[in-house]
Amino acid sequence: xxxxxxxxxxxxxxxxxxxxxxxxxxxxxxxxxxxxxxxxxxxxxxxxxxxxxxxxxxxxxxxxxxxxxxxxxxxxxxxxxxxxxxxxxxxxxxxxxxxxxxxxxxxxxxxxxxxxxxxxxxxxxxxxxxxxxxxxxxxxxxxxxxxxxxxxxxxxxxxxxxxxxxxxxxxxxxxxxxxxxxxxxxxxxxxxxxxxxxxxxxxxxxxxxxxxxxxxxxxxxxxxxxxxxxxxxxxxxxxxxxxxxxxxxxxxxxxxxxxxxxxxxxxxxxxxxxxxxxxxxxxxxxxxxxxxxxxxxxxxxxxxxxxxxxxxxxxxxxxxxxxxxxxxxxxxxxxxxxxxxxxxxxxxxxxxxxxxxxxxxxxxxxxxxxxxxxxxxxxxxxxxxxxxxxxxxxxxxxxxxxxxxxxxxxxxxxxxxxxxxxxxxxxxxxxxxxxxxxxxxxxxxxxxxx
Amino acid sequence: xxxxxxxxxxxxxxxxxxxxxxxxxxxxxxxxxxxxxxxxxxxxxxxxxxxxxxxxxxxxxxxxxxxxxxxxxxxxxxxxxxxxxxxxxxxxxxxxxxxxxxxxxxxxxxxxxxxxxxxxxxxxxxxxxxxxxxxxxxxxxxxxxxxxxxxxxxxxxxxxxxxxxxxxxxxxxxxxxxxxxxxxxxxxxxxxxxxxxxxxxxxxxxxxxxxxxxxxxxxxxxxxxxxxxxxxxxxxxxxxxxxxxxxxxxxxxxxxxxxxxxxxxxxxxxxxxxxxxxxxxxxxxxxxxxxxxxxxxxxxxxxxxxxxxxxxxxxxxxxxxxxxxxxxxxxxxxxxxxxxxxxxxxxxxxxxxxxxxxxxxxxxxxxxxxxxxxxxxxxxxxxxxxxxxxxxxxxxxxxxxxxxxxxxxxxxxxxxxxxxxxxxxxxxxxxxxxxxxxxxxxxxxxxxxxxxxxxxxxxxxxxxxxxxxxxxxxxxxxxxxxxxxxxxxxxxxxxxxxxxxxxxxxxxxxxxxxxxxxxxxxxxxxxxxxxxxxxxxxxxxx
Numbered sequence: 001x002x003x004x005x006x007x008x009x010x011x012x013x014x015x016x017x018x019x020x021x022x023x024x025x026x027x028x029x030x031x032x033x034x035x036x037x038x039x040x041x042x043x044x045x046x047x048x049x050x051x052x053x054x055x056x057x058x059x060x061x062x063x064x065x066x067x068x069x070x071x072x073x074x075x076x077x078x079x080x081x082x083x084x085x086x087x088x089x090x091x092x093x094x095x096x097x098x099x100x101x102x103x104x105x106x107x108x109x110x111x112x113x114x115x116x117x118x119x120x121x122x123x124x125x126x127x128x129x130x131x132x133x134x135x136x137x138x139x140x141x142x143x144x145x146x147x148x149x150x151x152x153x154x155x156x157x158x159x160x161x162x163x164x165x166x167x168x169x170x171x172x173x174x175x176x177x178x179x180x181x182x183x184x185x186x187x188x189x190x191x192x193x194x195x196x197x198x199x200x201x202x203x204x205x206x207x208x209x210x211x212x213x214x215x216x217x218x219x220x221x222x223x224x225x226x227x228x229x230x231x232x233x234x235x236x237x238x239x240x241x242x243x244x245x246x247x248x249x250x251x252x253x254x255x256x257x258x259x260x261x262x263x264x265x266x267x268x269x270x271x272x273x274x275x276x277x278x279x280x281x282x283x284x285x286x287x288x289x290x291x292x293x294x295x296x297x298x299x300x301x302x303x304x305x306x307x308x309x310x311x312x313x314x315x316x317x318x319x320x321x322x323x324x325x326x327x328x329x330x331x332x333x334x335x336x337x338x339x340x341x342x343x344x345x346x347x348x349x350x351x352x353x354x355x356x357x358x359x360x361x362x363x364x365x366x367x368x369x370x371x372x373x374x375x376x377x378x379x380x381x382x383x384x385x386x387x388x389x390x391x392x393x394x395x396x397x398x399x400x401x402x403x404x405x406x407x408x409x410x411x412x413x414x415x416x417x418x419x420x421x422x423x424x425x426x427x428x429x430x431x432x433x434x435x436x437x438x439x440x441x442x443x444x445x446x447x448x449x450x
Numbered sequence: 451x452x453x454x455x456x457x458x459x460x461x462x463x464x465x466x467x468x469x470x471x472x473x474x475x476x477x478x479x480x481x482x483x484x485x486x487x488x489x490x491x492x493x494x495x496x497x498x499x500x501x502x503x504x505x506x507x508x509x510x511x512x513x514x515x516x517x518x519x520x521x522x523x524x525x526x527x528x529x530x531x532x533x534x535x536x537x538x539x540x541x542x543x544x545x546x547x548x549x550x551x552x553x554x555x556x557x558x559x560x561x562x563x564x565x566x567x568x569x570x571x572x573x574x575x576x577x578x579x580x581x582x583x584x585x586x587x588x589x590x591x592x593x594x595x596x597x598x599x600x601x602x603x604x605x606x607x608x609x610x611x612x613x614x615x616x617x618x619x620x621x622x623x624x625x626x627x628x629x630x631x632x633x634x635x636x637x638x639x640x641x642x643x644x645x646x647x648x649x650x651x652x653x654x655x656x657x658x659x660x661x662x663x664x665x666x667x668x669x670x671x672x673x674x675x676x677x678x679x680x681x682x683x684x685x686x687x688x689x690x691x692x693x694x695x696x697x698x699x700x701x702x703x704x705x706x707x708x709x710x711x712x713x714x715x716x717x718x719x720x721x722x723x724x725x726x727x728x729x730x731x732x733x734x735x736x737x738x739x740x741x742x743x744x745x746x747x748x749x750x751x752x753x754x755x756x757x758x759x760x761x762x763x764x765x766x767x768x769x770x771x772x773x774x775x776x777x778x779x780x781x782x783x784x785x786x787x788x789x790x791x792x793x794x795x796x797x798x799x800x801x802x803x804x805x806x807x808x809x810x811x812x813x814x815x816x817x818x819x820x821x822x823x824x825x826x827x828x829x830x831x832x833x834x835x836x837x838x839x840x841x842x843x844x845x846x847x848x849x850x851x852x853x854x855x856x857x858x859x860x861x862x863x864x865x866x867x868x869x870x871x872x873x874x875x876x877x878x879x880x881x882x883x884x885x886x887x888x889x890x891x892x893x894x895x896x897x898x899x900x901x902x903x904x905x906x907x908x909x910x911x912x913x914x915x916x917x918x919x920x921x922x923x924x925x926x927x928x929x930x931x932x933x934x935x936x937x938x939x940x941x942x943x944x945x946x947x948x949x950x951x952x953x954x955x956x957x958x959x960x961x962x963x964x965x966x967x968x969x970x971x972x973x974x975x976x977x978x979x980x981x982x983x984x985x986x987x988x989x990x991x992x
Contacts, residue, residue, distance in 0.1 A: 001507040003517035003810060004930040005922030010806045010815075011934050014799075015914045018941050021949055022907060028952075029864050029900065036865035041850060041858065043878045044866050116868025116899070118464065121876065122457070 033113050038105055044117045045109050045124075047071060050092040053117075054108035055126035057089050057100060059133040060161070060337065060449075065089045066101060068123070075171055076133070082172065084136035087165040087184035088129065088335065095182040100127060100336070103283045107339055107348075123342035130159035130337045130350075138445035139164040142438040148405075148425040149186035149314045150438060151333075152446050155322040155411060155420040158331040158352050160280070161446050187285040190311035191424055194396030194431065195248045196407045197306030199324070199367065201257050202245060204268035206363040208260065213366065216240055219251035225298040230254045230305075246374040248393065250305050257304020262292040265304065272323075272358055278316045281336045281350070285315040307397055314422045317409055319355065321420040324371070325390070325411040328364040330355045371410060379432060384440050386447060387412045391439070393431030403427040408435035412443065417450040419443060456618045463611050464870040468901040470608040474661055475905050475912075477601040481594050481654040482916045489923070492536055493579035495520060495568070503575070508536040508925050509762035512570060513547070517810070520575075527571035533762050534562070537703075541577065543568065544763045559763075591651075598650040601657050602642070609638055609664050612874060612898075616671050619875030627675035633667055633682040640686060655916075655983040658909045659692075659976060662964035665906055669893050670967045672875045673886035677967060684969035688976025695752070695980035700987065702761065702926050709757045713777055716753025719746045720784035727788065735790040747785060747793045748974035751939065754781055754797060755981055758804045759931040771805065771814075786829070789836070792946055792958030798822060799942040800935045807931040840956040856882055857953040860892030864900070864952070871899035886967035888959045891948045906965060910944045913937035913982050920985035933985030936978045 029036070040046050045053040052073050057066040065076050065085050073092045075082045090099015097103065106112060107127060110119030119125070139150040143166045152162040165185040169175050183189060205212040219236035222229050232250040236243075244252035257265055269275075269290045277287040289311045292303060302308045315333070322330035332353045339348035371390035375381065379391070391410025398404055406428035411420035421439055428434035489506035496502050503520045510519040512534065514527040522531065528547025535542050543551060543560045550569035551560055562568075568575045613634035620626045641660045645653055663685050670681040699705055723746045727734045736743050758774060778801045785794035798818075806815050830837045846854030846861075863879040866872060877896040879885045885893050895903040917933035924930045940963045947962040949955040961971040963978070 001509060001922045001924070001927065001930075002519050003511070004807065004924070004927050006517060007807050007810050008918045008921035008930065008934055011803065011914050011918050011938050014938055014941055015911055015918075018945050019911065021945060021954060022904070025949065025952055025954060026900070026904075029861075032861075033865040033868075036861040039850070039858065039862055042862045042866060044872070112868070114869045115464075116870065116872055116896075117866040118461075118868070118870065118872050121872070 030113060034106060034111070037111055037117065042117075045105075045111075045120050049094075051101070051105055051109060053120040053124055054101075054105070055110075055124040055340075055342065057108070058126065058128050059085065060128070060130050060159075061132065061134075062128070063133050065129070065133065066092070078133075079170065080137040080140065081133040083168045083170055084140040084164055085131065085133055086168050086171055087186070088131050088136075088163050091171045091182075095178075096184065097182075098184045098187050098283050100129070100281075104281070104336070107336075110341070119341065125347065126340045126342070128337045128340070130161065130335050131163055132161050132446070132449060135162040135442060135445045135449070136164050139438065139442040140166060140168070142441040143425060146406075146425040146428045146434060147180075147185070148423070148428070148435075148438075149184075149189070150421070150423050150442055151186050151314055151318050152419055152421045152442055153318060153322065153333045154418055155325045155331055156352075156415075156418040158334050158350070159337070160333050160335040161419070161449065162442055163335065185424075186314045186422075187280070187283065190286050190288060190313045191405050191407075191426075192396040192398065193306040193310055193312040193317075194394030194404065194407055195250075195306055196317070196392050196394035196409050196431075197304070197310060197312070198245060198248065198253045199320070199371075199392050199409075200269055200272060201253050201260070201265065201304045202241060202367055202370070203272070203324075203359050203363060204260050204265050205241065205256055206366055207268065207359050208264055213241055217244070217252045217255040219244075219249050221251075223251040223255055223301075225254070225258065225301050226296075228298045230298065230301050242370050242373060245370050245392070246377050248378075253305040254301030258297055258301050260304070262295050262300050265300070266290065266292045268359075269310075272320050273316045273355075274310075278313065278319055280315060280333050286313045288312045288316045306394065314424055318420060318422045320358070321409055321411050321422065323355065323358045324364050324367055325413065325418065325420050326364070327361040328359045329357045368413065372413065375410070379436060383436065384443070387417070387443060388414050389443075391436075393436060395430045395432075398427070403429050406433060406435040407431045408439045410439075417447050419446055456621075460615060460618060460873050463615055464873065464899065467608060467611055467615075468870065468899060468905075470604050470611070471661075471902055471905040473604050474601050474608065474657075475908050477597045477604070478654055478658055478661070478909070479912060481597050481601070481657075482912060483919045485594070493541070493577060495575040496578055497576075498574045505534070507923075509927055510534050511762070512568070512575075522570050522573050524571040524573060527573070531570045532568065534568075535761075535763055541579065542763075594652075594654075595650050598645070598653050598657065602645055602650070605657065605661060605664070606638055606641070608661075609634060612664060612668050615874035616668060619672075619873065620675075625675075627671070627678065629675055629678035629682075630671050633671070633678045636682055637663060637667060637685065640689065644689070652986055655913075655979055655986070656692075658912065659689075659964060659979055662906055662909060663972075665894055665898070665902065666965045666967065666972065668874060668897070669886050669890055669965065672877060672897060673880040673893070673967060680969055681967055681972065684972045685976070688973040691973060691977040692980050692983075695756075695977055696983055699929070699932075699980060699984045702928060705756075705928065706761060712753045713757030716750045716757065717777070717780045717784075719753075720750055720781060723747070724784050724787050734788045735785075735793065742969070745968070745970035747788070747790060748970040749977070750781060751793075751796070751800070751974060752977045752981075754778075754800060755804075755932050755935045755939075755978070758800070759928050759935065760808060761926045761928040771809065774804070774808075791836075792960035795946070795958070796939050796943050796960065800939045803935045803938045804931055807927075807934050843956040844953060846953040854953065856884065856889055857951060857957060859885075860889045860951040861953070863889075863892040863896035864903075867896040867899050869900050871895070871897050871902065873897060884959065887961050887971070888947065888957065888966075889951045890962045890966045892951055894965070906962075907944060907948065910937075910940050910963065914941050917982060917985050924985055925987045929981075929984040929987055932981040933983075936981035940975075940978065940982075 040049045045051045050073050052068050066089050090096040090101035094102045109124040150164045153160045163186050167181050169181045216238045221235045222231040236249045274288045274290045278285045319330045334350040340346050375389045394407030396405040406425040408423045423435045423439045425434045491504045493505045494502050512520045512532050513530040515529045531547045531549050533544040541562045543562050545556045564579050566577050670678050728736045728738045842849045842853030846857035850858040859882045879893050914937040917937040921930040946958050946960045950957040963975040
């Protein structure tokens with residue numbers, strides 16, 4: 001009988017092998033369960049490739065942006081609401097990957113790994129966004145025919161009020177062309193920053209140079225570095241950082257960048273979020289890029305004013321604006337205000353979350369004052385009625401013979417309406433033109449909410 | 451009001467059912483493998499120096515080998531000297547090597563009694579059976595009665611909750627199947643009748659079966675309520691088969707007499723199947739009896755184990771496996787002709803286990819495996835359409851609407867069910883072909899959750915652990931081998947079913963024992979259980 005005991009261990013081999021297989025299956029169902037469940041053949045939630053067993057998506061005023069009626073998923077009946085919020089809520093076929101409908105299908109259907117799709121059959125969860133359909137509409141109309149992105153958020157609380165990407169389309173109509181219409185430019189694109197990058201150079205200078213505010217550089221329609229000329233629009237002569245920012249002097253910032261050195265500038269850019277992707281409600285944005293390694297001196301000069309290989313993502317810029325407005329530490333933007341079950345029980349809500357201290361409070365306040373001076377002295381406060389705007393324009397050269405991109409970034413410094421904004425309009429010319437106008441129209445609409 | 455109450459029940463029950471199931475599983479583990487039993491002492495062998503060798507089994511090997519029950523530490527002793535077995539007529543000696551009985555050369559079998567002297571090399575062993583066999587009183591047996599009663603009560607609660615959950619689902623549709631309460635009620639009644647007759651003594655294996663049958667019925671009720679009566683009757687016939695086989699197995703000499711007849715009938719059925727079988731889902735392994743179709747290969751598994759195992763006296767005296775190998779070949783060949791490769795591989799695993807348990811010869815096992823691999827390669831080379839059946843293996847997600855359709859939908863079901871399931875009858879897998887048989891693991895996980903799925907599988911693992919634990923304690927090695935073979939075949943079949951439907955193994959289309967919908971499968975699986983149960987036939991019951 002003893003040998004039976006020994007030989008039966010052969011059976012133990014089977015048992016162990018089987019258990020390993022079972023463990024592998026459990027592991028797979030845990031790591032891939034969401035991918036399995038969200039496959040369009042899953043009739044618990046899909047109908048004709050569209051997730052229909054999902055809750056409503058509403059804007060901050062409770063206006064319905066997406067809902068299910070009689071087993072069909074439908075968008076808002078209002079044309080402008082539909083097209084201006086499309087990239088935020090996402091299309092139902094899943095082409096816009098960063099849209100809430102696709103990226104948060106689990107929240108909308110009530111799926112999680114533990115309880116599966118049990119709550120999907122009773123309608124899933126309703127998601128309320130912080131975005132205002134009205135402000136989005138205004139921003140999209142203001143952008144007109146230009147491609148680009150507009151983002152506005154409350155830098156005290158983190159609520160995104162406006163997120164628009166153009167070109168967009170009407171998801172209720174059949175479309176046959178797709179010139180980048182599925183991309184949310186606010187999250188998934190990056191552009192040369194142009195003069196707006198001077199803010200980054202200024203932060204690095206204020207943080208590292210004791211005489212940052214008093215040191216002067218000379219501008220003679222530009223400056224010469226190693227025999228190559230970096231051009232400037234005017235002859236600004238001798239000027240300080242404050243004046244140079246207001247006049248957007250290329251000569252000043254290129255010399256400043258060279259004096260700071262590639263390493264310092266790289267360090268501060270990285271600290272401000274370059275080379276790592278920002279997130280909004282778990283949706284990953286494209287990372288801003290800057291690489292100053294092995295750079296020629298003259299190129300460092302160009303880089304310091306935003307015309308090297310630097311590329312900036314609008315969301316990451318919005319966070320930097322939030323940090324300047326908020327004493328060096330930004331509130332992270334979010335757009336999901338709350339999640340409630342079909343029975344109206346609140347099961348989740350966003351809360352105010354901060355980044356680390358990106359730069360000192362002193363730097364933030366000095367730069368804030370300079371940006372305020374830039375607006376009051378150069379752009380004119382009358383162009384922003386009822387607001388105290390601190391901002392910087394950018395005219396980002398793209399290629400020879402192509403109209404540059406137009407940037408306008410900044411924030412309103414009034415505490416009663418604490419809004420930061422980023423506007424980029426592709427091939428729209430000077431920042432002081434289109435982007436500034438779009439920013440004002442959007443902010444005027446957003447101001448009504450406060 | 452009633453509707454929201456029903457919703458609340460379905461919401462709550464999802465968490466209570468797993469708790470109840472885990473409780474039952476825990477109790478079953480305790481009942482079947484939780485106890486340490488003291489071995490009984492039937493007799494003693496005392497050598498010339500007064501050293502005592504207790505005899506604790508009814509089948510024992512004496513020899514030099516370390517595997518022997520009574521080890522003679524002498525270089526001149528044979529590896530296996532003799533077997534001594536306890537039967538109805540007292541002790542019997544089966545010499546293998548050079549030994550003497552009372553100074554003379556013994557016959558092939560010799561009746562021995564108190565005072566007889568067996569000489570193995572320099573050792574002179576005197577048999578002492580003067581005292582009554584010492585049967586230790588086991589206080590755990592008392593505890594097991596309590597555990598069995600608790601398990602039965604919790605299991606019945608579970609059954610009521612499952613049935614109610616399905617009832618609520620069907621009440622929300624137009625067609626409420628009256629079969630549902632009748633079959634669940636019938637199962638509970640049969641279960642309690644059986645357990646009461648047995649007085650809850652030694653019913654661990656049966657409780658396992660009732661647990662799995664519960665979810666088997668729930669699958670039938672959800673997938674096709676019209677098949678409920680058929681499935682329930684098959685379960686009851688299976689229970690009857692289980693009782694009959696258990697009764698025969700208890701009588702070892704009767705079992706040994708019936709072996710050849712059963713083996714010949716088993717092979718005969720398979721060849722009959724080749725000649726008169728009908729094709730269903732690509733395999734010609736069905737026989738249409740006019741009023742019902744049966745899958746004979748399921749039943750032949752029982753015959754295979756019944757005829758393939760042997761008791762110790764035969765093991766130690768005949769070292770020739772030719773007959774067994776021939777018998778195995780006679781079972782495998784018809785299955786290949788019928789293209790039932792899933793069942794064929796289950797038989798093959800059963801063969802490996804029986805060969806190893808009988809011989810302990812790893813070389814033979816390796817030889818068989820190599821032969822199987824060459825054979826499989828030859829089949830694929832000669833008949834490429836066989837390989838094409840497995841073409842989408844590991845690529846299910848690349849062919850979600852063609853070759854990987856069943857696997858993809860099973861994985862969707864597993865993901866959708868989560869840990870607690872979407873509720874009885876609420877699954878969507880039932881519209882996929884073979885959902886209630888080949889894809890049944892996904893079916894259970896979708897409706898009842900992964901925890902319940904794992905509980906069902908835990909029972910199949912428990913069967914092998916039970917066979918391993920009992921292997922050295924049975925009344926005869928026949929039971930050790932039979933239990934190992936039956937539980938190993940169950941486990942391998944479960945692996946083919948579960949991992950096949952989730953694309954970790956090729957999808958072969960075999961059933962999950964005791965759960966899948968299908969009369970032949972459930973009946974035969976219940977019959978197989980008798981072998982696992984037979985491992986519980988201890989040495990202490992004369």
